[in-house]
Amino acid sequence: MTHKKAHPASFRDPSGFMFAEEGVVKRQINPIYFKQYNALKDSGFFNTLFKSQVLIPHEELSNSSEQIVIQPDQIPFITYPYEWCFNQYKEAALLTLKLQKFSLENGFSLKDASAFNVTFHKGKAIFIDTLSFDFYLENSPWRAYKQFVSHFLGPLLMAHYHGAQSLKLMSNYIDGIPLKMIATMLPFKSKLNPFLYSNIHLLARFEDKYNEDYIGETQAKSLSKKAQLNIIQSLYDFIKKLTLKEYSEWGNYYNKTNYSDKAFNLKSDIINSWISNLNAKTLIDIGGNDGTFVRRISTKLDQALVCDIDNNAVDFNYKTIKENKERFILPFVIDVLNPSAAIGFNNKERDSFIERIVNFQPDVTLALAVIHHMSLSGNVSFDMSAQFFSKFSKNLIIEFPNREDSWVQRLLNNKADFKDYFGFYHIDNFEKAYLDYFEIIEKQPIENSERVMYFLKKKHD
Amino acid sequence: MTFLYFDPAMGAMIVQAIVAAIAGVLLFSKNLLLKVKVFLGIIKPKNEEGLFDDIEIENSEIEKKDSSDS
Numbered sequence A: 001m002t003h004k005k006a007h008p009a010s011f012r013d014p015s016g017f018m019f020a021e022e023g024v025v026k027r028q029i030n031p032i033y034f035k036q037y038n039a040l041k042d043s044g045f046f047n048t049l050f051k052s053q054v055l056i057p058h059e060e061l062s063n064s065s066e067q068i069v070i071q072p073d074q075i076p077f078i079t080y081p082y083e084w085c086f087n088q089y090k091e092a093a094l095l096t097l098k099l100q101k102f103s104l105e106n107g108f109s110l111k112d113a114s115a116f117n118v119t120f121h122k123g124k125a126i127f128i129d130t131l132s133f134d135f136y137l138e139n140s141p142w143r144a145y146k147q148f149v150s151h152f153l154g155p156l157l158m159a160h161y162h163g164a165q166s167l168k169l170m171s172n173y174i175d176g177i178p179l180k181m182i183a184t185m186l187p188f189k190s191k192l193n194p195f196l197y198s199n200i201h202l203l204a205r206f207e208d209k210y211n212e213d214y215i216g217e218t219q220a221k222s223l224s225k226k227a228q229l230n231i232i233q234s235l236y237d238f239i240k241k242l243t244l245k246e247y248s249e250w251g252n253y254y255n256k257t258n259y260s261d262k263a264f265n266l267k268s269d270i271i272n273s274w275i276s277n278l279n280a281k282t283l284i285d286i287g288g289n290d291g292t293f294v295r296r297i298s299t300k301l302d303q304a305l306v307c308d309i310d311n312n313a314v315d316f317n318y319k320t321i322k323e324n325k326e327r328f329i330l331p332f333v334i335d336v337l338n339p340s341a342a343i344g345f346n347n348k349e350r351d352s353f354i355e356r357i358v359n360f361q362p363d364v365t366l367a368l369a370v371i372h373h374m375s376l377s378g379n380v381s382f383d384m385s386a387q388f389f390s391k392f393s394k395n396l397i398i399e400f401p402n403r404e405d406s407w408v409q410r411l412l413n414n415k416a417d418f419k420d421y422f423g424f425y426h427i428d429n430f431e432k433a434y435l436d437y438f439e440i441i442e443k444q445p446i447e448n449s450e451r452v453m454y455f456l457k458k459k460h461d
Numbered sequence B: 001m002t003f004l005y006f007d008p009a010m011g012a013m014i015v016q017a018i019v020a021a022i023a024g025v026l027l028f029s030k031n032l033l034l035k036v037k038v039f040l041g042i043i044k045p046k047n048e049e050g051l052f053d054d055i056e057i058e059n060s061e062i063e064k065k066d067s068s069d070s
Helices: A033-040 A044-050 A087-107 A145-161 A166-169 A181-183 A188-192 A194-210 A227-242 A263-277 A311-324 A353-360 A370-375 A381-390 A406-413 A416-424 A428-432 B008-041
Strands: A018-022 A023-028 A060-065 A068-072 A106-111 A118-121 A125-127 A134-135 A282-286 A303-308 A329-333 A364-367 A397-399 A438-446 A449-458
Touching: A023 A033, A033 A044, A033 A106, A033 A134, A044 A087, A087 A106, A087 A118, A087 A125, A087 A145, A087 A166, A087 A227, A087 A311, A118 A329, A145 A166, A145 A181, A145 A194, A145 A227, A145 A263, A145 B008, A166 A311, A181 A194, A188 A194, A194 A227, A194 B008, A227 B008, A263 A364, A263 A381, A263 A397, A263 A438, A263 A449, A303 A311, A353 A381, A364 A381, A370 A381, A370 A397, A370 A406, A381 A428, A397 A428, A406 A416, A428 A438, A428 A449
Parallel strands: A282 A303, A282 A364, A303 A329, A364 A397
Antiparallel strands: A018 A023, A023 A068, A060 A068, A106 A134, A118 A125, A397 A449, A438 A449
């Protein structure tokens, strides 16, 4: 029997582990979990969840007395909780609660409620930790309750009170935001709300109190199933109503920019013709805002990753996806100047954004109206941005705003005394730097604007 | 119990009884308030789903074969 190398993130649960074989992700189940697995399978529990599209479907590949190997549907691009917009995060939380309720009603219970058990696929949140289900022990409290609060309720509350960027805390607090931290960061009036008081403040106090219990003497109290269901329902109702109170400068981006309608359509037409010539199936739109340009592409794409730094834009994109029931667009939040790092043990549990996108190898990368921000706000040289894009872009469609463009002028003026440093920002320097990594297939200025579209192809060395 | 690979926190287990009690009261009163409002005609029973559906799995997620795949 060949020894499989488990994925670096898959080592904590003795029930089984994930591994990859020839690029295909599979899961091995150990005998310790056979009873649960068979019960989940035979009772039709798995099937119902597959049909409802809430759990990633899998196929059983082999079944022996030593191991069962299953192959889940492959997910081409995983997004992590700290890359989700507020409403995606909400959906993930509600999905977990739905699953716990359904599990309880069928004699099971989730052993963990980690935000990393969920990802986004085909336009919705989906649970990917197939082995997370255990038998429900009559009258036992939910062992994953605290984890749910620190992974889901806490971050969502922080986002509500302090802004969506709080969700990024999850990349540092890989095991959920500490309860005490959440409790101290909520406003005083939250203590007057019974729901918040019990689920956050009281919980934090109790956790603190029983932390000293090294001997482990205190017995876990019993909790009836109905009582547990009440907790689940009240968590669900509360989270469902949670909103952000945010304004962003990108909100009405397309009204504020300097496009005449004609220029807007021209840009779209240019992109469209280049992409259809490529016969591209997969794409990433860096700084893609609310997905406007991706939706105007007439070619049928298999997957379009649309990322942006602004939570509101990604949220808007997400809402549109839900309304239109689109399955090929995957929105997420990324700051191109500081994309998600690799974290976890050995910095290998969660892949960096760059590792994931290099692996994904999109047919085409769109970088529309983003280069001037990288260069002028981020002080990133053309050579550096060219190198960045070349890591994962076989084909790159990039829009270069000239110095005379109004956004560029605005950014330059913000620099005041430092403005002269940005003398380098000129189309000739741009072309020179990018030619080190790419060939220029086509170059098209957009009429009635100060912007030029480039169609670049990565050089092979 | 061998599956527990993280610390469930004793405190969290114990406090659940209190949380559940409060949740129970909240749900009961919310329900009651809703019924009173409907009875008095202040609000009509809403059918709008909004962005998020209800907590039930079997009812809410029946696969629609016609879902657009654009």
